[in-house]
């Protein structure tokens with residue numbers, strides 16, 4: 001059992017940054033690092049993984065892999081694990097990654113650590129740190145089966161260029177249409193020129209204090225100046241000012257940006273669950289007692305309708 | 318059609334977490350149904366109200382305390398419950414095995430669950446159950462329709478949303494945006510007391526993971542808070558963004 005495998009998270013050849021984060025981190029374990037990619041028309045991507053440290057790239061091409069479907073992906077990965085016997089396989093903790101890893105783990109009768117924020121992997125041993133109770137506590141957990149399986153939270157590991165050979169290997173394709181049990185009728189991409197919430201370096205979020213679409217517009221203006229993603233508290237989502245996919249928090253998305261700007265958000269514990277691990281937190285709120293100030297590195301007590309426009313001007317200077 | 322709902326009892330999302338003897342302390346903690354599972358219960362009851370489901374069975378694995386979660390689901394309108402007595406230290410694998418065993422004997426057409434537990438944040442158990450049973454699954458659904466022996470759901474996906482259809486029987490895990498769970502009525506609470514709840518022992522299997530330790534986050538250092546004229550405050554915040562957080566401003 002050798003090698004740390006990183007499963008490449010991509011759609012239509014667009015690779016998620018978390019893939020490179022995992023490859024960079026995997027280098028630290030000293031073992032051979034292999035990128036594993038399933039898809040259609042994806043062979044040309046191999047050098048990208050080599051750039052960040054992939055010693056090998058397992059490329060699995062085929063119509064059945066054109067988009068993620070649990071059945072075919074699990075059948076293919078299980079066969080490859082059987083053949084090549086990696087020590088560990090890392091997935092991104094995305095919707096697809098967690099779906100894939102859970103079903104694979106059960107097929108292999110194996111343990112799995114999901115949404116990990118720290119990893120120590122050596123031969124036959126994998127110890128992971130994960131947030132529990134929505135970030136109010138942490139658990140260090142060992143996966144006691146092999147291969148060691150984990151899904152990794154986006155944005156916690158640093159991407160480092162570290163060129164390696166990136167030898168392309170083409171494993172036997174065993175998955176067929178017969179393995180597919182989910183009929184994906186339609187995929188509707190979120191159309192937004194802004195970065196994805198879970199991958200963004202800066203997130204600007206609006207809450208009930210935005211009072212309506214006009215307040216959200218200010219939040220968006222600020223976001224665009226900073227190349228940021230837009231998020232919202234549940235109050236903003238429930239009010240219909242933003243779609244559900246923008247919710248940050250316990251029942252929304254967990255974000256991990258360098259900078260989080262909370263505008264008109266009180267800082268309820270369920271909201272903090274989704275953003276408290278941001279590197280820098282700032283807040284604009286009229287209430288000096290708002291709990292968001294307990295976690296803010298920099299807080300402005302003030303009216304967002306007055307502060308944001310001036311802030312935008314100041315930033316442009 | 319018989320619908321089975323998996324409910325996990327979790328800490329109230331407001332709960333303050335403390336450690337005692339190296340373990341998470343549940344002293345004085347208000348226990349609730351995992352919020353996602355409440356949505357699953359509501360979805361099942363609505364299927365019954367629409368005449369699609371004939372029976373709604375709720376299943377929870379855990380200590381005797383989990384009986385409260387089952388009673389709450391019964392008060393909302395589920396028909397009967399099954400408490401699987403299991404050590405609360407059981408990991409996702411062991412829980413999935415225990416729950417799948419009960420599902421096998423109940424033989425429902427549809428299993429609904431939450432897509433993640435608010436306490437362990439694992440997002441594993443429903444998918445594992447589906448694999449054990451050899452059934453298809455769809456995760457993180459936001460709508461559900463049943464027709465011609467199939468279930469069709471919208472679900473959240475990476476970079477968008479999607480519509481997926483699978484054959485029944487299937488395991489479906491829910492996102493909170495699917496529906497708004499009802500509060501149990503007084504009548505519902507009274508009726509729940511008379512509804513049957515069976516208790517079974519979990520099949521004994523070993524965990525595939527081991528908790529080494531629990532720890533709490535480090536207390537955050539107090540930050541800077543400025544008050545006063547918006548112009549002045551905004552200038553200071555701009556300075557923080559540019560020079561401390563080192564964020565580049567787009568032209």
Ligand SMILES: Cc1cc2nc3c(=O)[nH]c(=O)nc-3n(C[C@H](O)[C@H](O)[C@H](O)COP(=O)(O)OP(=O)(O)OC[C@H]3O[C@@H](n4cnc5c(N)ncnc54)[C@H](O)[C@@H]3O)c2cc1C
Pocket residue numbers: 206207208209210232233234235236247248249250251252253263264265266267268269270271274284285286287290302303304305330352
């Ligand atoms: C099970 C469960 C799960 C939940 N999950 C989530 C979740 O995922 N995400 C989430 O966000 N919430 C979640 N919540 C809801 C959460 O408890 C709060 O209700 C919610 O976060 C409040 O949103 P808010 O801060 O925008 O609104 P409020 O709490 O109403 O705060 C609005 C803030 O705006 C300030 N304000 C008002 N006017 C202005 C102004 N002009 N300028 C500046 N500031 C102003 C006010 O002082 C106030 O602090 C959940 C709750 C439960 C029970």
Ligand SMILES: Nc1ncnc2c1ncn2[C@@H]1O[C@H](COP(=O)(O)O)[C@@H](O)[C@H]1O
Pocket residue numbers: 323324325326351353354376377378379409412416429430431432433434435437438439440441442443
């Ligand atoms: N002990 C349990 N009893 C019943 N259902 C559970 C249990 N643990 C997990 N589940 C179900 O699986 C879902 C996901 O849980 P988890 O994989 O722990 O995040 C929950 O929302 C429940 O529906």
